[in-house]
Amino acid sequence: xxxxxxxxxxxxxxxxxxxxxxxxxxxxxxxxxxxxxxxxxxxxxxxxxxxxxxxxxxxxxxxxxxxxxxxxxxxxxxxxxxxxxxxxxxxxxxxxxxxxxxxxxxxxxxxxxxxxxxxxxxxxxxxxxxxxxxxxxxxxxxxxxxxxxxxxxxxxxxxxxxxxxxxxxxxxxxxxxxxxxxxxxxxxxxxxxxxxxxxxxxxxxxxxxxxxxxxxxxxxxxxxxxxxxxxxxxxxxxxxxxx
Amino acid sequence: xxxxxxxxxxxxxxxxxxxxxxxxxxxxxxxxxxxxxxxxxxxxxxxxxxxxxxxxxxxxxxxxxxxxxxxxxxxxxxxxxxxxxxxxxxxxxxxxxxxxxxxxxxxxxxxxxxxxxxxxxxxxxxxxxxxxxxxxxxxxxxxxxxxxxxxxxxxxxxxxxxxxxxxxxxxxxxxxxxxxxxxxxxxxxxxxxxxxxxxxxxxxxxxxxxxxxxxxxxxxxxxxxxxxxxxxxxxxxxxxxxxxxxxxxxxxxxxxxxxxxxxxxxxxxxxxxxxxxxxxxxxxxxxxxx
Numbered sequence: 299x300x301x302x303x304x305x306x307x308x309x310x311x312x313x314x315x316x317x318x319x320x321x322x323x324x325x326x327x328x329x330x331x332x333x334x335x336x337x338x339x340x341x342x343x344x345x346x347x348x349x350x351x352x353x354x355x356x357x358x359x360x361x362x363x364x365x366x367x368x369x370x371x372x373x374x375x376x377x378x379x380x381x382x383x384x385x386x387x388x389x390x391x392x393x394x395x396x397x398x399x400x401x402x403x404x405x406x407x408x409x410x411x412x413x414x415x416x417x418x419x420x421x422x423x424x425x426x427x428x429x430x431x432x433x434x435x436x437x438x439x440x441x442x443x444x445x446x447x448x449x450x451x452x453x454x455x456x457x458x459x460x461x462x463x464x465x466x467x468x469x470x471x472x473x474x475x476x477x478x479x480x481x482x483x484x485x486x487x488x489x490x491x492x493x494x495x496x497x498x499x500x501x502x503x504x505x506x507x508x509x510x511x512x513x514x515x516x517x518x519x520x521x522x523x524x525x526x527x528x529x530x531x532x533x534x535x536x537x538x539x540x541x
Numbered sequence: 542x543x544x545x546x547x548x549x550x551x552x553x554x555x556x557x558x559x560x561x562x563x564x565x566x567x568x569x570x571x572x573x574x575x576x577x578x579x580x581x582x583x584x585x586x587x588x589x590x591x592x593x594x595x596x597x598x599x600x601x602x603x604x605x606x607x608x609x610x611x612x613x614x615x616x617x618x619x620x621x622x623x624x625x626x627x628x629x630x631x632x633x634x635x636x637x638x639x640x641x642x643x644x645x646x647x648x649x650x651x652x653x654x655x656x657x658x659x660x661x662x663x664x665x666x667x668x669x670x671x672x673x674x675x676x677x678x679x680x681x682x683x684x685x686x687x688x689x690x691x692x693x694x695x696x697x698x699x700x701x702x703x704x705x706x707x708x709x710x711x712x713x714x715x716x717x718x719x720x721x722x723x724x725x726x727x728x729x730x731x732x733x734x735x736x737x738x739x740x741x742x743x744x745x746x747x748x749x750x751x752x753x754x755x756x757x758x759x760x761x762x763x764x765x766x767x768x769x770x771x772x773x774x775x776x777x778x779x780x781x782x783x784x785x786x787x788x789x790x791x792x793x794x795x796x797x798x799x800x801x802x803x804x805x806x807x808x809x810x811x812x813x814x815x816x817x818x819x820x821x822x823x824x825x826x827x828x829x830x831x
Binding site (some may be wrong): 337338372374375376379386387390391393394402417419420421423425427428429433434435436437439443447460463465466470493505506507508509510511535537539540 | 615698700721
């Protein structure tokens with residue numbers, strides 16, 4: 299793991315639970331960029347400014363999608379769009395700018411994104427879309443950036459109540475969250491593309507979504523078939539869970 | 542004009558965005574074959590000046606079905622609302638919405654540019670959200686339920702194509718939230734995760750193997766349409782908020798991502814449990830407390 303001292307952390311404010319401040323206490327320099335940094339050009343400029351001031355940017359903390367209960371019926375399109383721009387577009391722009399900087403600097407670096415455990419357990423269509431997009435950004439960027447030694451991981455934040463089937467946290471103490479942020483800001487680059495749960499002092503690693511593991515396999519034959527045809531149908535099923 | 546006819550979807554009106562080609566074309570034709578009056582929405586016009594939507598409408602009508610073409614742009618909330626209203630104007634109501642309209646760009650996080658991101662987000666995410674919002678209002682006002690099938694992709698949570706994958710993942714989130722909201726109204730919302738050879742995705746099955754999914758035996762877009770049609774039937778009234786993979790003759794139903802109930806979950810505590818602590822914690826994983 300890399301030591302946090304001497305590194306520069308770009309935080310897409312507001313600073314989630316003081317995560318940036320916690321890294322600052324460990325010796326990192328912190329640059330907070332506000333919500334006005336929304337376009338890709340804004341994000342490029344923010345990273346360039348931080349590099350000019352500090353020599354490099356080593357860690358990126360992406361924004362936390364806000365809670366929203368906006369429903370699909372009677373949806374306020376303007377409010378919905380503002381949320382997408384403030385979180386989804388901004389996250390993409392900041393991660394793009396950071397990734398380009400790190401690749402040009404020879405690779406290495408850490409990105410921590412944030413989503414909610416309510417992502418697939420919510421009535422809020424904007425909130426659900428924004429959070430799901432963060433999961434996608436984490437997974438996709440981690441695959442692209444792994445060859446460059448850049449780790450991209452997502453902290454899935456638990457709420458005060460049960461969300462996504464997770465047990466209700468027994469404390470709102472954020473010490474575990476801050477420790478997890480610090481860990482992921484220093485983790486080995488081979489640990490990337492993961493979704494980690496954090497609610498109170500509960501920490502978890504999610505199984506990867508849309509992945510088949512230990513499936514029962516069924517085939518319905520619409521008509522009698524010979525052994526060769528049966529083999530052609532069955533053989534690929536041996537690959538289930540392996541691809 | 543009002544919806545009439547015979548078949549399992551007789552009297553129903555369906556709107557299929559992106560219905561002029563590929564998956565959408567197959568869905569429109571199967572729904573029409575089941576008796577639905579279908580509005581085929583598509584903006585594509587070929588080099589000879591023939592509108593894809595008009596071609597599909599002609600195909601449906603030649604087979605005895607009822608259909609109308611629409612060339613509206615669903616990539617804005619206003620445009621999506623106009624397309625939905627156009628369907629209501631054409632056949633008097635709206636019972637089924639299938640959102641196949643899409644586009645694709647392969648850019649990764651290192652090379653994506655904002656115009657591309659905006660374009661993909663508009664067609665996929667705004668297109669889905671705008672159509673769902675408008676359709677939900679119509680279906681609620683009708684008071685007799687409805688069927689919505691969104692179209693996402695396994696690439697939403699696997700793919701490195703930043704704009705495309707992000708929008709497709711967002712559609713999955715949208716589907717879950719909309720399904721919960723609209724369930725009391727008898728409106729189901731399910732998410733299709735297709736894999737087929739289409740104009741957007743001409744790559745063969747061997748390049749689509751991830752997530753433990755085996756090689757598809759068939760990749761025809763039309764093979765997926767019956768799955769969508771099933772989700773639109775009365776028999777599927779209890780199916781909502783689900784993620785259904787379909788490719789040729791293969792079907793899979795994915796559990797909602799990041800849900801722990803019903804799965805093997807390993808828990809490690811940094812000190813031993815007490816009885817009360819187990820009683821407070823374990824029921825959630827077991828779904829024993831509702």
